[in-house]
Amino acid sequence: MEEHRPSTEAVNACLTDMYQITMCYAYWKAGRHETPAVFEMYFRKSPFKGQFTLLGGVREVLGLLQTYKFTEEQIRYLREQMPNADASFFDWMQNIDCSQVKVWSFHEGSVVFAREPLLRVEGPIAVCQLLETTLLCLVNYSSLVATNAARMRLAAGPDKVLVEMGLRRAQGPDGGLSASRYSHMGGFDSSSNVLAGLKFGVKISGTHAHAFVQSFSGIEDLQQQEVKAADGSTVNLVDKVMAYRKQLGISKANLGELAAFIAYCQAFPSAFLALVDTYDCLESGIPNFLCCALALIELGYFPIGIRLDSGDLAEMSKSARKLFREIEEKFSIPNFASRLNIVASNDISEDSLHELNDKGHEIDMFGIGTNLVTCQAQPALGCVYKLVAMGSLPRIKISHDLVKVSIPGSKRVFRLFDSTGSPRVDLMMTDDEVKHDGAPKVGEAITCCHPLDASKRISFTPAQVEDVLTCVWDGKILTLVENVDAIRDRAKRELQALPEEHKRRFDPQPYNVSISEKLFKMMHDLWTSEAPTHSSASSS
């Protein structure tokens, strides 16, 4: 298998928290660094007040595992940071790799839920521990922004075109790249980010900004007046446009803006999209656009449309469509109004998409930046990475805060489907239980327990069972390294299969994530035995 590398050089063994290194030294010093351990990564709550999450970052995780190695320079640096540590520790560190590590994972792009393991990492405790921060860094934001994108797609509807354009507001260069890549995975159609196109094959798109319009003061700024018509002939575009300006009785519209639009038509006669709010949409931008649009049509082209970047987008889009209809009628151009696209791009969010829907907007494409890439509504997914077994012993993390109590043991996850093909329960069982009793069987009832509330348990008879954690790494990559489109397709497919009640905007219902009866018993026995006193563990 060819080497699969992370997409940025910043993903390397030193992209971790210092406490992983100090802990690693303490494990080593205690002679426990090779003890087999199991860690699981999970989150406690889906983001954006929702009930689902899309898993991102698996491909990057594989790149990390395959290239995992401290360089000599890095070892030197760590030595300086820990001047009192035994020298032979660093000799050992120099040889660390992931050859002894196994990783199970959901497929990237899968729909995942709170409390279930997204990744399970097994191997020598010191190495698994070192991986924690890097794995979280690769999964947390990618899953968050993919989920954000998917929610915006649900809000906009399947037929709208969604363009990610957040590079300038992202957390630096790589934050921007991750945003573009995982927004695409979550259902966006294209990105403004050229480097994301080049690196990840995301479709890119773009037209022009206000500065382009401002840079022209009047028609005299145009050094040439011609454009090549669709039939190859050379035509004076300025004359054509000015004739329409006269015919439409336009006098107030800004002539610098008109010159800019003409220049853009000369560069992209078959892809004319005009940003119409530099001076005033209705008084200037749209009238200027229409003069150019009519001229282009006369020359055998068809314009793409307009972009609105300020004001009341719903009202303005309706006004624009109405004007387009008037022109359609006046000039008898079939489908003029319906073929033109109205793009909107000012501070769009999931909420504003719903508001625009309520107002009956006429927008065909949305350009979304800040709210998408910064995930303003919830800017972090709280994935954690917890020790669940040490050797063959399950381990638990107890907390006064019940939601922070971890589910112990090395686990498998089975997705149970009903007879309509909808997923209904994700059931966790320990590895050992599956080895002894087997996986849940199609057509056989199985008890699914809430991990914390003994009174919440149901019996479910699956019509289909999917073993959702795959061993993707066992000293080498064991899975197909998928491209972004394959991952995007999975996300789309799984989201479609997810029942509406878990996806809807208001009061979405939690998907059933359960543990088996045996796991429930083991968890609660361990909880009791590890708590310092019975009262302090159960009193809150």
Added chain:
Amino acid sequence: MEEHRPSTEAVNACLTDMYQITMCYAYWKAGRHETPAVFEMYFRKSPFKGQFTLLGGVREVLGLLQTYKFTEEQIRYLREQMPNADASFFDWMQNIDCSQVKVWSFHEGSVVFAREPLLRVEGPIAVCQLLETTLLCLVNYSSLVATNAARMRLAAGPDKVLVEMGLRRAQGPDGGLSASRYSHMGGFDSSSNVLAGLKFGVKISGTHAHAFVQSFSGIEDLQQQEVKAADGSTVNLVDKVMAYRKQLGISKANLGELAAFIAYCQAFPSAFLALVDTYDCLESGIPNFLCCALALIELGYFPIGIRLDSGDLAEMSKSARKLFREIEEKFSIPNFASRLNIVASNDISEDSLHELNDKGHEIDMFGIGTNLVTCQAQPALGCVYKLVAMGSLPRIKISHDLVKVSIPGSKRVFRLFDSTGSPRVDLMMTDDEVKHDGAPKVGEAITCCHPLDASKRISFTPAQVEDVLTCVWDGKILTLVENVDAIRDRAKRELQALPEEHKRRFDPQPYNVSISEKLFKMMHDLWTSEAPTHSSASSS
């Protein structure tokens, strides 16, 4: 001068929005690509409901300018994206660099305010346009997170130790690196991020996590019982610790946790810091810590302290300090309670720092992750990059939204100080005005006008005048490329000099950012002439 490169390979000419490339082609096609233009970068509002911002990213900007070049692979990719564009456009693109560009900038780490140019970029319009997205990407997040860090420093007070630990929740690898670097600039003492230490010289720190504690089940997990005492002798640490356990009458505390603490002491006898909330702080973690702490002191060391990662941090820190005082008295160890550090690290934010202050906490160090790096309270700074002049003509961007109207003309900024050395007004004047009339003079009154409100103007007599925009690039770097500590020192110095009224938490007063009388007149004349009608420009 040695070559100065960006800190990540992702910072290159293709890290831009596609519309910069399409606009660039349209400029080129119109024969206007070489026309000299001036762009300015500014924001409209300081973040976090505050009235100041720290400028970040200048060093990275210099790296971009110095290495700016489209590679052959990138040109090939762009050709594919624009199949109808003239081939000779790409020949021209291949030769683009920043040799014809000049950049003026505030020094990195400066305190800056809304509406004033942070950077001024002059040169051929096509190249300046291409730079827009990349410059914004480099300045926006870095300034935002530095400001966030500075606000947390103001909230925590000058004597607390602040540790950034947000890597796992940042926008991917580079988001995490930027967060660490610019948090340090804003006043944090150290970071958990090892790679940030290695790359940027940020001090790093770390101890251990819950997993380390959980990985031990009991004292029998310790393969060795000894530790080297400060005097070089070998001592049985387990015996010492168990003796204190007995002496203190501790029976309920978790023995796995105690074993973990002993193992950590064996690895770091002179740097023992224990995470005490894995099972229960008061019933287990702190008693276990105390047994180890007393043993270490007997061996000639002094422990660092404890870390609290859940629960009511103010109450728990007070309880812990009280216990420390009791031990100080019982064992007659001078300054035991005051020398021990209490570290807190659960979801700390600027607001929670203020709340903790109100509650009279006993915390010495804060570990801050999610709220710092994601800037949860406002996850984007809205820096924009606007065309302000084309050739020698000033340009304006008009909007119905008054705050979006740009201040036209290539500008200089003078910071005017009062006789106490406090900055009082940042005054913008056009380049031309300064050439004709000179800069503001010490001891001479000058009129400072609000850009939008003609009734708001004051006369100010500066005791000191600083010309704050420096030419940092003119085809080559013209300034010292500063390291992170120099930048951090400037930020600290300038923040100290800023009057309290602009820094306070509640109702901070806007700093006076004004324009000269001549600039006011020019701006409003241009506004009137560019608006499509008088009524539409002034009616809203």
